[in-house]
Amino acid sequence: MLSIDMTDALTSSPGPALADDASRLRLAVMRFSRRLRAERAVDTMSDGQIAVLGWLRVKGAHTLGELAERERVSAPSMNRIVNCLEESGYVTRTPDGKDRRKVNIALSDAGRDVITETARLRDVWLESVLSEFTPTERAALAEAESLLSRIAER
Amino acid sequence: MLSIDMTDALTSSPGPALADDASRLRLAVMRFSRRLRAERAVDTMSDGQIAVLGWLRVKGAHTLGELAERERVSAPSMNRIVNCLEESGYVTRTPDGKDRRKVNIALSDAGRDVITETARLRDVWLESVLSEFTPTERAALAEAESLLSRIAER
DNA sequence: TATTGTTATACTCTATAACTATA
DNA sequence: TATAGTTATAGAGTATAACAATA
Known part of the structure; x- marks a missing residue:
């Protein structure tokens, strides 16, 4: 079974590192957009x-x-x-x-x-x-x- | 080092440039999250x-x-x-x-x-x-x- | 017949308010 | 009385399907 090192940065090599980067970026952007949405209650x-x-x-x-x-x-x-x-x-x-x-x-x-x-x-x-x-x-x-x-x- | 288009770059000075950077970042993230959402139709x-x-x-x-x-x-x-x-x-x-x-x-x-x-x-x-x-x-x-x-x- | 815009309808996600159980 | 979780309800945003007008 694969063990993925969560500390990996983006690298030029393909494989698990790239998949992990994609996943982390996706989750970070989704959290960010929710955080941003929480700030919009002041306007309509x-x-x-x-x-x-x-x-x-x-x-x-x-x-x-x-x-x-x-x-x-x-x-x-x-x-x-x-x-x-x-x-x-x-x-x-x-x-x-x-x-x-x-x-x-x-x-x-x-x-x-x-x-x-x-x-x-x-x-x-x-x-x-x-x-x-x-x-x-x-x-x-x-x-x-x-x-x-x-x-x-x- | 990163190559940055100075017409878009975040600058160290406060004021309109910073406000514009914030606005652009916000819009880019929102578009990105919508684009990402469009890819999830395959799962439930x-x-x-x-x-x-x-x-x-x-x-x-x-x-x-x-x-x-x-x-x-x-x-x-x-x-x-x-x-x-x-x-x-x-x-x-x-x-x-x-x-x-x-x-x-x-x-x-x-x-x-x-x-x-x-x-x-x-x-x-x-x-x-x-x-x-x-x-x-x-x-x-x-x-x-x-x-x-x-x-x-x- | 195909395309552009619009309307009708239903579903998902979210929040606030009210309620239950426990501290 | 305060806190953690849950239920009830309503609102905002989205999509698909059906319709109207125009090409």
């Missing part, structure tokens, strides 16, 4: 709503299907998120001129304001934690952010 | 169940309250998770000898088998992604795993 926007507004702010208008694919949720789930945002006046729906089946979803002025402020509020806790880290550790987390995003897009 | 165990079995395997028996605190969920939520695991025969409940209010939850033999196999299945995808990364990138992710765990424990 869901993870999905904030992710969509943040994405629209950076990348501009997208169709519902594009947003669903981007956030890795089903079309009905994304529709529900967009409905909430529209009711709040944070996004607008505009039928596409060329393909009238499509609907372009864009950030309103109110949406732009609220994503800036809400994201700030949600980040207060994480920011305070990061401020206590060393520059080296923060650089490592910046690197990780990039790598995690790359993995998530696969 | 929830994130919480897997996290608990994995923790019990490494750390041995714990009370319900300890597990709830560890996983950052409420006691009723953890109770529900443990109920499912007990019905499946993967954990056992044993009243504590010294304080009869407490209940020790321990991995059964079947639980030990299933966590080993299930974790392996769930890690197949992530492992295949990691195998295509460079040793430097994988070292960065190992470092991130440690840092994310530290943050989650705050």
Whole structure:
């Protein structure tokens, strides 16, 4: 039977070490996301709503299907998120001129304001934690952010 | 040493850069966790169940309250998770000898088998992604795993 | 007929409040 | 009275299936 050394770091060799690294990374990310969720009780926007507004702010208008694919949720789930945002006046729906089946979803002025402020509020806790880290550790987390995003897009 | 894109990097100065880093890290982790969730359709165990079995395997028996605190969920939520695991025969409940209010939850033999196999299945995808990364990138992710765990424990 | 978006419905996970048993 | 665990209930988020409009 295999005995796996839990102290192993990531190595360039394949096998048990790699499987263990994958497992540890998965568990760490899941715990982290739950911890982050525990900090969001102060505001009223869901993870999905904030992710969509943040994405629209950076990348501009997208169709519902594009947003669903981007956030890795089903079309009905994304529709529900967009409905909430529209009711709040944070996004607008505009039928596409060329393909009238499509609907372009864009950030309103109110949406732009609220994503800036809400994201700030949600980040207060994480920011305070990061401020206590060393520059080296923060650089490592910046690197990780990039790598995690790359993995998530696969 | 790590190669870091300075337009994205965490810097040692406080202020907007730090807030932006926190925001980006948060969004990346949330997307990653959703992506990971999408890979679990093949099996029937929830994130919480897997996290608990994995923790019990490494750390041995714990009370319900300890597990709830560890996983950052409420006691009723953890109770529900443990109920499912007990019905499946993967954990056992044993009243504590010294304080009869407490209940020790321990991995059964079947639980030990299933966590080993299930974790392996769930890690197949992530492992295949990691195998295509460079040793430097994988070292960065190992470092991130440690840092994310530290943050989650705050 | 295929695709985009939407609605209807049900399921999972989570939390708060209330309850039981023990300290 | 306080604490550990459990039960009852409700809310948020998600998915699949079915439907409508357009290509």
